[in-house]
Amino acid sequence: MSNKEKFLNLVSEEQSNTLQNLKERKKNRAMLRESQSIAYKVLMRLETLKWTQKRLAEKLEVTPQQVSKIISGKENLTLETLVKLQVVLEIPLLVTCIERAFDEIMKTHKVEVIQDYDIPENITISVKQNSPVVKKISFKQETETYNYFSTAN
Template identity: 40%
Template sequence: MTNKEKFLSLVSKEETPTVERAKARLARKNYTKLSHKIAITILTRLDELGWRQVTLADKMGVSAQQVNKWVKGKENFTIETLVKLSDVLGVDLMKVSTLKEDSKKQVVKYRSSEIYTVSSNITHLKLQITRSSDTAYENNYQTA
């Protein structure tokens, strides 16, 4: 018996939805990331206020199980729920940028060299020049 035949004898003949599940997970990636950010904001604010999830549930008029779904980051929030949460917690959970705000962002252009690389998008820079023992000047950019 060859290795291929041994392998095929071990493999299930049943079709699995693994590929479809992976594609669906990729399609939900942006939603999931945003949902997790909201969950972290809720948990952080609960800690700041000294509240438990049950307290938030009472103030929102929902079950504790519902709040638990929110803080797990697996809830598809409605705009109404986000507005209520924002009011009760006193934080902004929903921000919609306008075209004017987007146009105010500065674009930073740079040249790459063998000495340094830039690995992140920076919208605001504060230049800091320092003297180094092995080079004349280094430009250390810090976000403002």
């Protein structure tokens, strides 16, 4: 397509789908990030358990193709599938907002933690009072409830 044709398309009076397409891409960006994050966690857990994708498919009672879609990081997972994955793999997948808060605290306060999927019953992070940001995060495994509080000074 020549530059003249491109220009004429830009100034055309016909409706363009470009704006709508951009809105859709922006809307899906967050979902894709979460899906990729979940895919990474699933892959890491499979490696730890020394499971194949086929074995995970059997445990989830789905086809190997479905597991392949999950691991691709491009699948829009249902809540039912997410919960099944959490139960079968015994890892938290639905706590990404808490993980982001942990990451922020670790970066802000220069603390390094190696991530482990064995979650204790209670997690508490304390930050010095003179810190620019104070956050309190609590997690209770038995009730599956999460609390996240943030106060900026």
